[in-house]
Every structure is written in structure tokens, then in C-alpha cells.
Amino acid sequence: MLKGICDLAVKDRLIANAPTDELALPRREGRRLHRYLTVEQLLAVADEAGRARIQSTDRKALVLVLGLCGLRRGEMCGLKVEDVDYGRHRIHVRRNITRIGSEWSEISPKSHEMRDVPMPGVVGEALLPVLAGKGPSDWVFRDHLGRPPRNQSAAGGEVESHVVRQRVQEGRREASATA
Numbered sequence: 350m351l352k353g354i355c356d357l358a359v360k361d362r363l364i365a366n367a368p369t370d371e372l373a374l375p376r377r378e379g380r381r382l383h384r385y386l387t388v389e390q391l392l393a394v395a396d397e398a399g400r401a402r403i404q405s406t407d408r409k410a411l412v413l414v415l416g417l418c419g420l421r422r423g424e425m426c427g428l429k430v431e432d433v434d435y436g437r438h439r440i441h442v443r444r445n446i447t448r449i450g451s452e453w454s455e456i457s458p459k460s461h462e463m464r465d466v467p468m469p470g471v472v473g474e475a476l477l478p479v480l481a482g483k484g485p486s487d488w489v490f491r492d493h494l495g496r497p498p499r500n501q502s503a504a505g506g507e508v509e510s511h512v513v514r515q516r517v518q519e520g521r522r523e524a525s526a527t528a
Contacts, residue, residue, distance in 0.1 A: 410475035426497035
């Protein structure tokens with residue numbers, strides 16, 4: 350960041366040379382390894398979300414869409430019924446819903462990258478009851494008040510956090526054992 354500021358000052362002829370030009374920056378070491386749930390663990394979390402008191406069917410489908418299709422949370426919130434293509438087994442990612450202040454805003458996906466992602470059969474099956482009775486322009490996922498799911502409810506607010514933690518810890522142990 351400092352280098353950028355100094356380079357801009359040179360460009361604007363505020364200083365002759367950037368004092369950062371001669372600096373050797375240290376290399377970043379040990380990037381953190383991301384660990385993911387196994388498919389079996391993800392399915393167990395989805396089943397647990399499906400036991401929620403409110404919108405259990407939606408929550409199970411939501412966990413599966415996020416976990417198996419690789420959508421970001423805002424992209425999941427931006428899904429409309431017309432984006433689910435059963436004929437091609439694809440989900441069309443066309444929009445992102447994000448909260449700016451107290452308002453929800455529809456924007457393009459990250460990097461403005463509209464894309465199609467594969468929809469595994471288990472996701473399609475979980476979405477069928479969620480989509481039943483909705484029109485093409487209806488949102489796929491909304492909370493019981495009609496709003497996009499909030500961060501804390503994205504994995505199903507009724508899912509006990511210790512169950513999710515346990516699944517993640519099991520995944521870490523398995524990954525460590527195979528490394």
C-alpha cells in the first residue's frame with residue numbers, strides 16, 4: 350500500500366524517487382490451507398438443516414446449493430426460479446443480492462461473471478419442493494418474512510453450531526490423516 354502511495358507521488362512529481370523502490374519485501378509464508386467438508390459430511394449437515402422448525406425444506410436445499418454448486422451466499426440469495434434449469438441440469442448465476450446499509454440491492458455476480466454451474470441430482474431433488482407453486486420470476490430462497498436469508502440463517506439457523514463444528518473437525522482430522 351505504501352509503495353502505491355509513493356509511486357503515485359512520483360507520478361504526480363511530488364517526490365523525485367520513491368523510497369520504497371529499494372525495499373525488498375518479505376515473502377508471505379505458509380498460506381492457510383482451506384479445508385472442506387466431505388460430501389458425506391455436507392449431506393449430514395444438509396439433513397440436519399432439514400430438521401429445522403422453520404422452512405426446513407428450504408434450508409436443506411440451501412445447504413446443498415451452497416455446498417455442491419459452489420455458489421456464493423449473495424448469488425444464492427439472487428437465484429430466481431427461472432435460473433434453475435432442470436433440462437440441462439444447470440443453475441444460471443445471473444445476479445447477486447447484497448445488503449448495503451439497511452437496504453437489499455441486486456448487483457451483478459462477483460467480477461461481473463455470469464455463469465452456469467452444474468446442478469447435481471441431489472440438489473435438483475431438494476429444490477423441487479422449494480420451487481413448487483412459485484412463478485419463474487419468484488426468488489428461490491427467502492426467509493419466512495420474504496427477505497433474503499441472513500448470514501446467520503444461511504446454513505439454517507436451527508442447525509446446532511456444535512454439529513457443524515463437529516463435521517468440520519472430522520474433516521480436518523481426515524485431511525490430516527491423509528496428508
